Amino acid sequence: xxxxxxxxxxxxxxxxxxxxxxxxxxxxxxxxxxxxxxxxxxxxxxxxxxxxxxxxxxxxxxxxxxxxxxxxxxxxxx
Numbered sequence: 001x002x003x004x005x006x007x008x009x010x011x012x013x014x015x016x017x018x019x020x021x022x023x024x025x026x027x028x029x030x031x032x033x034x035x036x037x038x039x040x041x042x043x044x045x046x047x048x049x050x051x052x053x054x055x056x057x058x059x060x061x062x063x064x065x066x067x068x069x070x071x072x073x074x075x076x077x078x
Contacts, residue, residue, distance in 0.1 A: 003035075010030070010035075047072075049066045
């Protein structure tokens with residue numbers, strides 16, 4: 001719930017800083033994006049599934065991936 005908004009805020013801040021020509025503050029959007037992705041990875045690990053980008057890359061490479069955590073799958077589908 002917090003990771004995606006932090007990453008989006010980091011991207012918006014990066015565009016705003018570039019428009020203002022503030023190259024000296026590059027670390028602020030980088031920190032927001034890194035914190036957002038770290039929270040997303042922690043949340044997905046806790047749930048037991050792969051992060052969306054990694055699932056897509058694994059799928060394109062033909063590797064196994066977990067889209068929906070096994071603990072949330074219904075018994076009717078198996």
